[in-house]
Amino acid sequence: MGSAAATPPPGGKPTQDELKRAAAHRAVELVEPGMTLGLGTGSTAAHALDRLGDLLRAGALPGVAGVPTSLKTEAHAARVGIPLLSLGGGPDMKIHLSIDGADEVDPDLNLVKGRGGSLLREKMIEGAGDRFVVIVDESKLVPRLGCTGAIPVEVVPFGARHTLGLIREVFDGLPGFHARLREGSEDAPFVTDNGNYIVEMFFEDGIRGDLRDISDRLLRITGVVEHGMFLRMATTVIVANKDGTVAVIN
Numbered sequence: 268m269g270s271a272a273a274t275p276p277p278g279g280k281p282t283q284d285e286l287k288r289a290a291a292h293r294a295v296e297l298v299e300p301g302m303t304l305g306l307g308t309g310s311t312a313a314h315a316l317d318r319l320g321d322l323l324r325a326g327a328l329p330g331v332a333g334v335p336t337s338l339k340t341e342a343h344a345a346r347v348g349i350p351l352l353s354l355g356g357g358p359d360m361k362i363h364l365s366i367d368g369a370d371e372v373d374p375d376l377n378l379v380k381g382r383g384g385s386l387l388r389e390k391m392i393e394g395a396g397d398r399f400v401v402i403v404d405e406s407k408l409v410p411r412l413g414c415t416g417a418i419p420v421e422v423v424p425f426g427a428r429h430t431l432g433l434i435r436e437v438f439d440g441l442p443g444f445h446a447r448l449r450e451g452s453e454d455a456p457f458v459t460d461n462g463n464y465i466v467e468m469f470f471e472d473g474i475r476g477d478l479r480d481i482s483d484r485l486l487r488i489t490g491v492v493e494h495g496m497f498l499r500m501a502t503t504v505i506v507a508n509k510d511g512t513v514a515v516i517n
């Protein structure tokens with residue numbers, strides 16, 4: 268069974284992957300027997316899957332099952348022996364706790380998620396649960412959303428370039444704003460698990476406007492399915508710091 272690398276190895280700083288693992292292992296300590304979990308996607312969430320698999324195999328978490336937020340997570344969870352359920356899979360189904368990484372976390376615990384392309388299923392599952400625990404290394408903490416990269420927006424493939432044009436019209440004039448269709452392999456658009464495309468929106472030095480207003484304007488565009496700003500959804504953020512400490516922010 269692996270152990271959390273919350274402290275730097277002797278003589279060295281923890282790597283980013285060790286920090287991700289430390290945050291993930293801390294989150295898994297919150298899991299109790301019988302819980303149904305939202306299972307996140309990405310390299311940080313992958314550490315939580317591995318840890319859960321270890322504990323399940325050791326018999327330490329009887330009755331725990333998970334709802335995967337992507338096809339990749341579904342395959343990983345199956346491989347490590349986490350029993351899987353589907354969202355809405357039964358009349359009494361309840362997600363007690365979701366554990367997932369994030370691309371950015373702002374001081375109000377708003378998030379950017381979905382640079383890995385799984386934002387729609389993540390938002391559906393993490394929004395449906397009682398508690399949403401976000402696991403990050405300290406590099407993900409930002410003063411404003413959009414500081415370190417794109418805000419992903421999932422759009423239907425039909426008329427995707429038209430929808431891109433509508434998004435450009437709505438946000439034209441905001442400092443440094445530009446948007447593009449995310450590319451996949453061989454010059455084709457990137458395709459999500461839901462068969463949709465991703466528009467990437469960039470803002471110079473992050474979004475300085477009202478996030479809720481930007482969210483509403485995006486969701487009013489026909490052709491937009493969902494976006495990667497997770498506003499006021501995280502109930503806990505676990506941050507692994509380079510100095511070896513792990514902070515739990517509620």
Ligand code: 5RP
Nearest residue numbers: 309310311368380381383385
């Ligand atoms: C995937 C996500 C991931 O949680 C996010 O991209 C962070 O990934 P990582 O843990 O690999 O840094 O939102 O859609």
